[in-house]
Amino acid sequence: MILPKIRDPRFITLRRGGTLNDAEHRLLALWAATCAEHVLRLFELENPADLRPRYAINQVRGWVRGEVGMLQSRAAGGHAMAAARNLSGAARFAAFAAGQAAAVAHVAAHELGAAAYAIKAVQAAAPEGERENAGRLECRWQREQLPEVIRELVLDDQRLRNAICWSVFDC
Secondary structure (H helix, E strand, O other), rough: OOOOOOHHHHHHHHHOOEOOOOOHHHHHHHHHEEEEEEHHHHHHOOOOOOOOHHHHHHHHHHHHHOOOOOHHHHHHHHHHHHHHOOOOOOHHHHHHHHHHHOOOOOOOOHHHHHHHHHHEEEEEEOOOOHHHHHHHHHHHHHHHHHHHHHHHHHHHHHHEEEEEEHHOOOO
16 A cells, blocks of 8 residues: 555645645656656566556656546556556566556556655565665655656655655665
């Protein structure tokens, strides 16, 4: 479970009673897509013919541009997560990262799921003894990709949800 039991109004759009504006929502989606795309090769190395995770990332990017509807992006995210069903390790986590990224169009708080699963993918791909450091490096890389407008929001979200995200944001 990577979503909090009580939804943070900062990740709920204004039209639904929260404080998140559309521009910030789109930035969260783009950042999540960037995190997922950074590890996508770990899925594609094992499953080059399965395009569902890549498609999900493309769909959320299309949603940001206004070319894809929210339901379409969310559905693509579900298909990406289904691609993980029979896998383990880095490939499984990378597919989950793509699925979480596509779901940001529906629920902005999935942004942290994309990042957390991407870190888990990198950790799983690293040799034994190097996993913790690999995860820290990926976490730092992700933070470097954060647009300034959403930086504090995401960093605070990482602090608040780190425990339910396998403590991968200790970097």
